Amino acid sequence: MGVEAEGAGVEKPGMNGMHGIARIVMTAALAACTITAAAFVNPALEVSHRARAMHPGEVVVLEVRARAPLADLSATAFGHEIRLFQDASDGVWRGLVGIDLTTEPGVHEVVVRASSAGGGQAEVVHALDVAPKEFPTRHLKVAPNYVDPPAEVIERILREQEETAAIFRSASPERLWRGGFARPVPGRSTSSFGRRSVFNGEARNPHSGTDFRAGKGVPIKAPNAATVALTGDLYFSGKVVILDHGWGLYSYFAHLSAIDVAEGDVVEQGDVVGRVGATGRVTGPHLHWTVRLNDARVDPLALMELLPAD
Numbered sequence: 001m002g003v004e005a006e007g008a009g010v011e012k013p014g015m016n017g018m019h020g021i022a023r024i025v026m027t028a029a030l031a032a033c034t035i036t037a038a039a040f041v042n043p044a045l046e047v048s049h050r051a052r053a054m055h056p057g058e059v060v061v062l063e064v065r066a067r068a069p070l071a072d073l074s075a076t077a078f079g080h081e082i083r084l085f086q087d088a089s090d091g092v093w094r095g096l097v098g099i100d101l102t103t104e105p106g107v108h109e110v111v112v113r114a115s116s117a118g119g120g121q122a123e124v125v126h127a128l129d130v131a132p133k134e135f136p137t138r139h140l141k142v143a144p145n146y147v148d149p150p151a152e153v154i155e156r157i158l159r160e161q162e163e164t165a166a167i168f169r170s171a172s173p174e175r176l177w178r179g180g181f182a183r184p185v186p187g188r189s190t191s192s193f194g195r196r197s198v199f200n201g202e203a204r205n206p207h208s209g210t211d212f213r214a215g216k217g218v219p220i221k222a223p224n225a226a227t228v229a230l231t232g233d234l235y236f237s238g239k240v241v242i243l244d245h246g247w248g249l250y251s252y253f254a255h256l257s258a259i260d261v262a263e264g265d266v267v268e269q270g271d272v273v274g275r276v277g278a279t280g281r282v283t284g285p286h287l288h289w290t291v292r293l294n295d296a297r298v299d300p301l302a303l304m305e306l307l308p309a310d
């Protein structure tokens with residue numbers, strides 16, 4: 001709910017000597033707020049959300065409707081700043097929230113703050129009720145050195161994990177993505193997001209992306225506009241391309257046979273960034289697509305379903 005001029009008019013002890021002056025200042029402040037409030041009716045914000053489902057690994061579209069033109073609008077969720085833009089088609093402010101794969105079920109708060117051109121302020125706390133989800137387990141057979149890596153590659157693995165983690169923790173200030181997200185390869189997904197992976201009988205991290213059926217050499221197309229944040233050849237992921245769509249949204253493509261872009265390149269939706277392959281810890285050629293949203297691991301299928309390409 002909106003809170004305006006909180007504390008104004010409250011008499012603080014020990015201010016008796018200044019009482020008269022303080023009262024006049026506060027009265028003036030209240031008058032200013034009253035005028036603002038008239039133009040910026042409180043609660044001026046209507047906050048809602050859309051999602052495919054409300055459980056770990058899902059994407060949430062946060063929608064804010066304001067009754068007055070806003071000078072500023074910001075939100076926080078899961079400890080991250082959520083940026084919002086005003087959709088020219090309907091005037092609604094929209095932003096994306098990611099519910100990480102390991103989010104505890106229960107009510108999580110999104111705090112939305114806005115100020116109007118006249119200086120009025122409003123704050124709305126919006127609840128996201130996250131339901132529990134059990135992800136299935138899959139058993140895979142891979143080369144033994146991908147289950148218990150030899151000692152000489154441990155340092156490399158840690159370095160690569162830190163490098164990619166640092167990218168995912170950051171959020172570029174410019175939003176490059178627009179409209180909907182397109183399928184990077186024509187093949188069907190195997191809907192394997194979140195599955196517990198057991199490699200050669202040993203449990204490993206949950207699958208933080210979605211796999212798509214595709215043969216070696218199939219072009220991988222950028223699902224939306226981005227800059228290329230990283231290209232490389234990583235121990236587990238093989239040849240990879242990380243696309244930075246801006247505002248903390250990333251696409252990570254793994255196991256490529258070839259990379260067609262360089263770090264710093266700007267790509268548009270549909271541009272070819274690489275080719276499907278079977279490099280790294282895999283059982284055969286396929287495309288692995290991870291989406292990171294403000295560091296949360298979310299299902300790319302949720303992103304495509306919520307924001308479909310034309």
Ligand SMILES: [Zn+2]
Nearest residue numbers: 209210211288
């Ligand atoms: Zn995968």
